[in-house]
Amino acid sequence: MNLIAELRADLLSTKRLSALSVGLVVGIIGSAYLISVGALVFSGPLAPFLSQGTIMVVFGGFAVCLVIALTSGYRGALSMVAVPSAMVLVAIAATIGEQDTALAHFMTAATVVIAGSVATGICFLLVGHFRLAKLIQFIPYSVAGGFIAGTGVMLCTAALSLMGATLETLPTLLEPASLWRWAPGVVYGLGLFLVTKRWKSHFILPASLLLVAGLYHLVFAVIGLSGDEARAAGLLFAGTATGGLWPPFELRDLAHVDWAxxxxxxxxxxxxxxxxxxxxxxxxxxxxxxxxxELDWNREFRAAGGASAIAGLGAGSVGSLLFTFSILSHRFGADTRLTGVVTAMVVGSVVLLGDSILNLVPLPLIAGSLFFLGLDLLDEWIMKSRKRSPWAEYAILLLIAVTIVSFGFLEGVGVGMVITMVFFAVRLSRVGLIEASFTAREHHSKRSRPIPDRAILRTEGERIQGFRLRGYMFFGSVGPLIDRLRQSWSGDRRRDYILLDFGGVSGFDFSSISGLCRFVHAARSAGVQVVFCALAKELRNGLARNLPAPVYDDLRFEPDADHALEHCEDEVLAAWRSDRSKEDGWGNALLERVAGDMERHLDRQVLFEAMVDELHDWLEPRDYDAGDAIVLIGEQQNGLQLLVRGQASAYDAKGTRLFQCGPGDAIEPRSAFGAYAAETAMVADQPCRTMLLSPPARLWLEEHEEQLILKLYRYLFTV
Incomplete structure (x- = not known):
């Protein structure tokens, strides 16, 4: 009902005249095009059944145009058999093996055409139903632009060819007999192009069609030129199909099909x-x-699939939405379903009556309309695109257009896709995989360490070099990455550990695995340990398959960068103590370096322990084993917990460690000031004891021991 209401509204809207004129023009041009395709497909040994074969193609165009017009998301959709699909149909008909009779040859070819239509329809319906269109949706701008520009050139060439202006007839084009065939069409197309550039009115196209068609027939009447003579001279459309040929065969004819x-x-x-x-x-x-x-491609594939399946079941050929025709709807404000319905009715009239109705249309009018559309596309995508596109994209666009004109649509699109992918690979390889680099002096793990250890890491942190990677690793980007990683231990810089964080890497190819294996061998030769973190399972398996077992066993794998950095820090600290233990007085030298920090830390601990002693009567001890959850995310806190023994780590919802707490730290300090839901989880790393200040105890202290509770609050703020 909504569709009927929409069509009724279109008939009553201001767009109806544009829809009727565009639908009439495209219907006439489309009918001529479909008849031409039918003549190409059913030629040679199939020539005795040319009329029946042509009606199959025309019926397919009618069914596809009508169904897509009523179901497409683009209301001005106009559809026929696409040129590449038409060429495949020609190839299918040409490869049908020789049969005993002409009827068997035709029925076998017709069956393959019908099967192709139905199979294509089913595949498109599946693409739309399972929403797979996104896999083919992202076509580069230069490829789409080159396709449109090539279409424009092909339209101009086809229009000139339709009027007899080809390379073969070039020497005779200025002769009066030839001039009257092509000049009016070129003038009409060029004039329509210039007028629509100057004025944006929906009435221009229908008015020009009626005016030019009327002038032609008026001139014919004045000079006494009959319709047959005008068609013989190439001034009126001359068709070949006759009416009453649908359906093109009877069911009993299927007995002649060569199913093998x-x-x-x-x-x-x-x-x-x-x-x-x-x-x-x-x-x-x-x-x-x-x-x-912006179109819903899944809906468009469902529309095209249903249309092709219906066309096939009606003994028609495959078809789909055509940009070449649909752009006319947009160009003349006829973006309404009525346009497609009118076009389908014109094509359908050819199925029922033959193409005799088209014989009244001046051929230069059809050709001139095609010429106008081609000029409009060339102006938009060759002239204007030059100013808004980078030179590389514009060069690809031109190359695709030239290839389409010289070799065909599929070749042009194929060349464009290959060149675009090469350009993309080159450009992507210039985008470095290294998002950030750091050493352990600049970036520490979240583990809480003693003051002496922190001082050692400030001195020895240069021995740990970390790299945070991002993007897609492939053959073009992994080479520069490996060169950059190798520089880490070159020159005078000492690097004992290389940490590679793969958390931001979205994917990889086999070249990445090969490159990483070469890097691991080079690092091992240089005495550098490689630590991988957040490594994908597939990439780790690839390293295991391509590295010798002893080399792979020397690698270190950690779940995230924090744990990887913690491991490297532990190794550096252990190595430092091992080396310094052989030196006299190393402990005193370290104590001198950290004396100030130690003094501040001891002052803080003394203050904390004294405060805990004063609050002892109001605190409740809580004990946790290693791995126990002290706090859970979203859990309502029933008081403030002060950590007096052990260590615990805070984690976010993703399980990433945020920081580590030790004696003297408060667990969720905001819970000291009222009800609070925890935003992080706190897990005991070792056996821990906390002292809980419950809300009732806090309220009692605020009322009776103001100085003591203020001391606690002051400590929480300063810590």
Missing amino acids: EVAAQVPNVLTLIVVTLIAVAMHLSGLELATNV
């Missing part, structure tokens, strides 16, 4: 599916780019 030959055409049917899928993607991408309208 149909089965042998499965590879060609698969080719038809893939080629049509690529064509749909290119036309949708081009339409989005040209109209600045």
